[in-house]
Amino acid sequence: MALLSKEASLALVQQVHRLIGMKNGVAPHDAPRPRPQRNAPRPGAERFDVIVVGAGPAGSAAALVAARAGLKVLLLERGEYPGAKNVSGAAFYGSAILHDLIPNWWEQAPVERYLTRRVLAFMTAETSVAIDFRTTRFAEPPYNGFSILRPKFDRWFADQAVAAGAFLLNAAVVDEVLWEDDQVVGVRVRRDEGDLRADVVIACDGANSFLAKNAGLQREFHAHEMSLGVKEVLALDEAIIRERFHLHDNDGLAIEYIGAITEEVSGGGFLYTNRDSLSLGVIGQISSLAEHKRRPYELLETFKRHPAVAPLVRGGRVREYSAHIIPEAGWNMLPKLYTGGMLVAGDAAALCFVAGLYLEGINYAIQSGIAAGETAVAAHQERDFSARSLARYVERLRARHVITDFANYRHAPALVNSPRLQNLYPEIIAAGAEQVFRVNGGPKRKLLPIALEALRRAQVSPVHVLQDALQAGRSFGW
Amino acid sequence: MRIAVCLKQVPDPATVEVDPLTAALDTRRMLYIAGPADTAALELALRLAGPTGQVSALCVGPPAADAVLRMALAVGATEVRRLWVPPFLSLQAPAQTALLLAAGLQRATIPDLVLCGARSSDQGSGQAPALLAEFLDWPVVCDVTQIAMEGDRVRVQRRLDRGAREELEVRLPAVLAVEANLARLRHASLPGLMRAERASVPVSHLEDLGLEPADLAFPTASVRAVTPPRPRTRPIFTPDSTRPAHERITQIITAGVTRKSGKVLEGPPAQMADAVVEFLRERGFV
Numbered sequence: 001m002a003l004l005s006k007e008a009s010l011a012l013v014q015q016v017h018r019l020i021g022m023k024n025g026v027a028p029h030d031a032p033r034p035r036p037q038r039n040a041p042r043p044g045a046e047r048f049d050v051i052v053v054g055a056g057p058a059g060s061a062a063a064l065v066a067a068r069a070g071l072k073v074l075l076l077e078r079g080e081y082p083g084a085k086n087v088s089g090a091a092f093y094g095s096a097i098l099h100d101l102i103p104n105w106w107e108q109a110p111v112e113r114y115l116t117r118r119v120l121a122f123m124t125a126e127t128s129v130a131i132d133f134r135t136t137r138f139a140e141p142p143y144n145g146f147s148i149l150r151p152k153f154d155r156w157f158a159d160q161a162v163a164a165g166a167f168l169l170n171a172a173v174v175d176e177v178l179w180e181d182d183q184v185v186g187v188r189v190r191r192d193e194g195d196l197r198a199d200v201v202i203a204c205d206g207a208n209s210f211l212a213k214n215a216g217l218q219r220e221f222h223a224h225e226m227s228l229g230v231k232e233v234l235a236l237d238e239a240i241i242r243e244r245f246h247l248h249d250n251d252g253l254a255i256e257y258i259g260a261i262t263e264e265v266s267g268g269g270f271l272y273t274n275r276d277s278l279s280l281g282v283i284g285q286i287s288s289l290a291e292h293k294r295r296p297y298e299l300l301e302t303f304k305r306h307p308a309v310a311p312l313v314r315g316g317r318v319r320e321y322s323a324h325i326i327p328e329a330g331w332n333m334l335p336k337l338y339t340g341g342m343l344v345a346g347d348a349a350a351l352c353f354v355a356g357l358y359l360e361g362i363n364y365a366i367q368s369g370i371a372a373g374e375t376a377v378a379a380h381q382e383r384d385f386s387a388r389s390l391a392r393y394v395e396r397l398r399a400r401h402v403i404t405d406f407a408n409y410r411h412a413p414a415l416v417n418s419p420r421l422q423n424l425y426p427e428i429i430a431a432g433a434e435q436v437f438r439v440n441g442g443p444k445r446k447l448l449p450i451a452l453e454a455l456r457r458a459q460v461s462p463v464h465v466l467q468d469a470l471q472a473g474r475s476f477g478w
Numbered sequence: 479m480r481i482a483v484c485l486k487q488v489p490d491p492a493t494v495e496v497d498p499l500t501a502a503l504d505t506r507r508m509l510y511i512a513g514p515a516d517t518a519a520l521e522l523a524l525r526l527a528g529p530t531g532q533v534s535a536l537c538v539g540p541p542a543a544d545a546v547l548r549m550a551l552a553v554g555a556t557e558v559r560r561l562w563v564p565p566f567l568s569l570q571a572p573a574q575t576a577l578l579l580a581a582g583l584q585r586a587t588i589p590d591l592v593l594c595g596a597r598s599s600d601q602g603s604g605q606a607p608a609l610l611a612e613f614l615d616w617p618v619v620c621d622v623t624q625i626a627m628e629g630d631r632v633r634v635q636r637r638l639d640r641g642a643r644e645e646l647e648v649r650l651p652a653v654l655a656v657e658a659n660l661a662r663l664r665h666a667s668l669p670g671l672m673r674a675e676r677a678s679v680p681v682s683h684l685e686d687l688g689l690e691p692a693d694l695a696f697p698t699a700s701v702r703a704v705t706p707p708r709p710r711t712r713p714i715f716t717p718d719s720t721r722p723a724h725e726r727i728t729q730i731i732t733a734g735v736t737r738k739s740g741k742v743l744e745g746p747p748a749q750m751a752d753a754v755v756e757f758l759r760e761r762g763f764v
């Protein structure tokens with residue numbers, strides 16, 4: 001199987017548990033780390049204008065932009081092909097962005113369904129209350145979002161960079177960045193004579209970026225800043241999918257689940273429709289997984305058995321299973337985004353937006369990849385690869401609303417992962433809805449008393465509720 | 479020394495996906511590699527040829543097979559060539575493969591030695607090396623487990639059944655089909671990998687090889703239909719209804735497994751012979 005096998009995923013989970021220390025769920029992040037030794041490239045190393053590490057959405061976008069400007073670009077990927085090891089839901093909400101880069105990209109790219117229906121479901125163990133949004137306006141080009149399967153999509157996207165003139169090298173793992181006088185001047189690949197030179201290195205090597213840490217741009221992470229996603233693709237007949245999810249030909253739906261789905265673990269669930277399969281998974285905050293000693297794949301099984309989910313996945317046969325780390329804490333995790341000769345983009349820069357109803361990484365990866373590519377092109381025009389020159393990357397990210405989104409939503413991750421939002425409010429919403437809809441011969445009751453009674457029963461003081469409401473407002477409202 | 483290696487493109491087992499609904503192979507994400515016996519042959523070729531020798535690699539296959547030849551270039555093959563006859567060879571018979579390889583070899587400088595993998599990891603009939611030798615009219619040794627060069631001769635060890643080995647001496651030029659565990663292919667260096675990635679792989683078609691379609695008209699198998707495998711039925715044990723109840727219960731408990739019982743005959747030869755004949759007659763054999 002192209003993606004991680006179940007065994008490999010379990011091994012990853014165990015490794016994560018070990019890394020963070022099961023006892024307290026806190027990463028030993030404060031331990032001072034010796035600064036890695038800085039090596040220079042060996043003489044005779046081949047030279048490129050730009051080396052992009054990692055052919056995910058961020059890397060392919062950066063390589064495409066730089067290659068189109070006529071630069072000599074090398075795109076290095078550790079997998080046997082781009083996407084071979086990439087995992088994601090995946091609902092891709094960057095259609096308009098990609099449309100700017102490759103007009104009508106959906107006509108040639110391997111997409112599954114365009115998303116016209118989005119559902120946000122609050123769950124308790126037996127109940128679910130959902131907001132169901134559906135619009136035909138998302139069924140018109142350039143569309144709002146698509147469900148995609150990453151192994152196919154990433155391969156196609158990397159091919160676009162190759163068509164623009166980038167040189168793609170698979171089966172090449174980058175082990176370190178190479179330096180000369182406090183300036184990054186290349187990378188070392190894990191092969192004989194593996195040194196390569198470049199004026200600009202763009203690190204797009206995904207979550208928990210080895211390169212950003214190796215270059216001293218990123219700190220070690222706290223366990224509460226990382227989540228582990230486990231995901232399955234279930235094969236299901238196309239006609240059944242259309243019937244079951246009330247879909248027309250090629251439109252699709254994305255459901256995000258909040259609440260008891262992950263039991264006491266902070267996180268959530270998702271389900272997306274593909275052409276003839278479903279992508280579904282759960283995401284659990286690593287610190288709370290550790291604290292409650294829960295294995296993410298157990299949560300996935302619980303999720304699939306939930307009365308609101310079970311009928312949706314009935315008859316689906318597992319086609320692939322995979323696990324991956326997601327940077328979650330947004331703004332607070334952003335590394336230093338550049339140094340002399342180097343830029344960091346995508347998940348490597350922790351530019352993954354995770355906050356309850358949002359799970360968006362691919363669009364920000366592409367945005368930041370484009371910004372990094374443009375910065376490298378501008379640096380080449382001026383022949384200035386110093387940190388001062390590359391600092392304009394941050395302006396470009398701001399212009400593309402990347403930095404601003406993360407800044408505006410900087411309070412959201414903490415709120416979304418708070419126990420009240422994770423469990424209590426979904427509980428209250430579900431219990432309240434039940435009271436509203438239940439007919440048992442008693443008097444019909446109005447909403448406010450029901451809500452107040454539910455809060456009283458849960459022993460939550462109105463002060464807390466007000467605090468959370470303000471916090472939610474600050475996070476999502478204004 | 480000039481050595482030619484024949485590589486077959488086979489699906490990378492890590493990328494073989496079976497559609498859970500139809501049980502058909504999903505070829506869309508399949509990647510092609512050279513099988514373990516073929517890569518062992520390539521490694522041996524590189525070692526035997528040494529730094530000054532020539533190693534050329536040949537592969538009969540569609541454009542996707544270029545990946546296999548690029549891999550050979552990356553580890554140090556000096557020359558590669560892909561042979562292909564679309565769409566004639568959609569189902570490749572070993573005789574067709576061997577004839578194309580022979581033609582391909584004869585078009586270039588004739589090598590001193592041809593190394594093949596003993597068996598491909600997909601079909602694994604192991605016929606191509608022997609057929610190739612037949613077309614070249616060269617000696618061939620299959621299932622080779624050891625090779626030592628001695629001037630214009632090569633001493634080889636061959637695997638026979640039940641762990642037996644046979645030592646042979648062959649005069650060059652010859653075809654040797656080597657076993658998978660004979661050598662492990664080296665890792666490509668980064669410059670090697672980049673060089674290979676940039677190289678264009680030359681292709682020869684029928685006319686380049688001096689062949690006609692009729693030359694390839696060997697009797698071959700053709701695919702009529704593909705049906706998903708049916709789950710194997712498991713026979714359910716039913717006890718012999720003519721036996722008394724307690725025996726039937728014992729039969730059920732032991733699931734019908736009975737020990738084989740034998741009978742040892744004793745006495746003078748004539749008497750024993752009579753007993754055997756009687757035994758066979760009872761059971762309707764004579």
Ligand SMILES: Cc1cc2nc3c(=O)[nH]c(=O)nc-3n(C[C@H](O)[C@H](O)[C@H](O)COP(=O)(O)OP(=O)(O)OC[C@H]3O[C@@H](n4cnc5c(N)ncnc54)[C@H](O)[C@@H]3O)c2cc1C
Nearest residue numbers: 054056057058078088089091174206229346347361362365
């Ligand atoms: C379970 C799950 C569900 C998700 N769902 C969604 C979703 O629905 N929508 C959404 O927008 N986002 C989703 N995300 C987030 C999204 O997957 C990421 O934000 C996105 O993939 C980031 O892209 P990237 O290019 O930065 O990194 P990646 O896609 O991770 O790509 C990194 C690439 O770098 C390569 N690489 C890594 N290290 C090296 C090295 N040392 N040398 C060479 N190559 C290297 C890797 O092989 C990989 O190809 C999800 C994530 C998970 C885990």
